[in-house]
Amino acid sequence: MGTLSLQGLRKEYGQSVAVERVDIDVGEGELVSLLGPSGCGKTTTLRMVAGFIEPTEGRVVIAGQDVTKMPAYARQTGMVFQSYALFPHMTVAGNVGFGLEMRGVGRAERDRHIMEALKLVQLDHLSERLPRQLSGGQQQRVALARALVINPEVFLLDEPLSNLDAKLRAQVRGEIRALQQRLGLTTLLVTHDQEEALTMSDRLIVMEGGRVRQVGTAEELYENPADAFVADFVGRCNIVKGTIEGSAMRSESGSLLPCRMEGAPANASVLALRPERIAMQPGTDGSGLTARIGAVLYLGAQTEYQLDLDGTVLTAIRPTPQDNDALRHIKTGDTVNISWDPAAARLLPA
């Protein structure tokens, strides 16, 4: 396994810029994910690494070698496509063996490697099936085995879980991560699913509009977002626009919201507050902030509350109240006292 380094990577299509000066380094055995909404340039970046798209500017360096001008077939990358892109006319073994065949590996050795790779994904008993005879999850694992068997320098995953149903997704997510760590695969993962990125990655890169917004570990991005976009995209977040007044923020509808002043950037214009940091007490005792319950959404382990503070709408998420909890009988239209640790409310640039 090698390292991956993208240096000042840029892609223009006519007048529009798809990727703007992206610098990314992925260390050996590290899993880095590119996270962002559709059209943010993450897939274009991945395709430039694979060699399907030629960058307008910048360099792609794999295992210390500049491959910017190298065609896709000569690069040592193993890619898992969103649609899996299995060869429909070849068996599972034929699919997995294709890359080895292209590398001139002899029949006997090829068969051995194919079976090893299929064992890795627990599909060795299905080697003679055709892709259409497999379930979505099995096809996905064939795609993994096919990309891994060639021992690529860099492992590329393009939304690998988006075609699986929710339950399977959580399971496969864990399996891929375990495999990646066990084999020490240098991996670049593209996803729009923040949960996927948070749980699988060593580091995340949040992209938007072709630019990198922030790079960091899951915890860094969640606890210390660089701007309102990252705060909103990674996890759920209340974003309130307003103006700073003393050690609080005056929202556009007039509520005075306590927040953390130290470390606030000069261009801060919004307040970012995670829904789980908002505490609630039924009734009003005259002190603190008062809100009206706009809606109660029961989510099982948690319950989500829509709070209306004189026109400023906040979302709170609390563990679902149990029998003797004061919040148990709260319903739409009730008035509650809300509060939060001012340190949890960050001032960020928009």
Next chain:
Amino acid sequence: MRKHETAVFILPAGLLVCALLGVPMLMMARISLNHYDPMVLMVEALTAENYLRAVTDPYYQQVLMVTLGVALSSTVLTLLLAFPAAYWLSRMESRWKSTVTILTLFPLLVGNVVRSAGWIALLGNDGLINATLQEAGFIVGPLRLLYTPGAVIVGIVGVVLPYMVLTLSAVIEGIPRQVEEAAGNLGARPLTVFRRVVLPLATPGVVAGSVLVFILCMNAYATPVLLGGPQFQMMAPAVYDQFSRVSNWPFGAALAFILLIVTLLMTVVGSAALSRKYRAA
């Protein structure tokens, strides 16, 4: 709606085919077994003599061979020319795609007769090519371009090309781009991607297009008559000659059935062979 209820939908088309194709074919089959007398023309009989004559007469053996040769080479040439065009068309992502697709159909707007007449003006001894070459001093006498098998093949290819391009591009469009990229990612060069991935997956289109084009070529009428000249004989014109000029309906009908059977046999054998070749790839 249940299965047998929708079966009603094929009735109008089915009845039309039965009336206009099935009935005349049955009549032709009956006629082909009749006896021909030069004085009274057709005599009711049950004889295989027309078929025997058609398969044993060296002249008609020759006509069948020429027809097969022209049809096969035209089909292969069409396939070779159409595949790159169809690939390009089906991978096109621009907004001009539908315009280009309609342009592909444009040649079909010009009828065979009109087209072939134009070709005579182009290829004839006094035609544009010969006149230009002689004017420029490259040649002394005119080249023989018209009334050659080559002219017929090129002429037929020009007619059938749109059918092949459209059939192929419909199938190639169904091959996901990502499957080709996956092959590239695994180390396959473009030519290998074509041979190992695109071609096998396009086989249904190759078979369908080739069958369609081969049938059209086997039955070509206007192009061989106009571009092949009086010495050049293919089956469809030969059938027509028997009916209209010689008034030998029984023999004409027998020739027609031989043409039909040979076409059918070639189609079945050819498509089976092509399909098998790529099924286990």
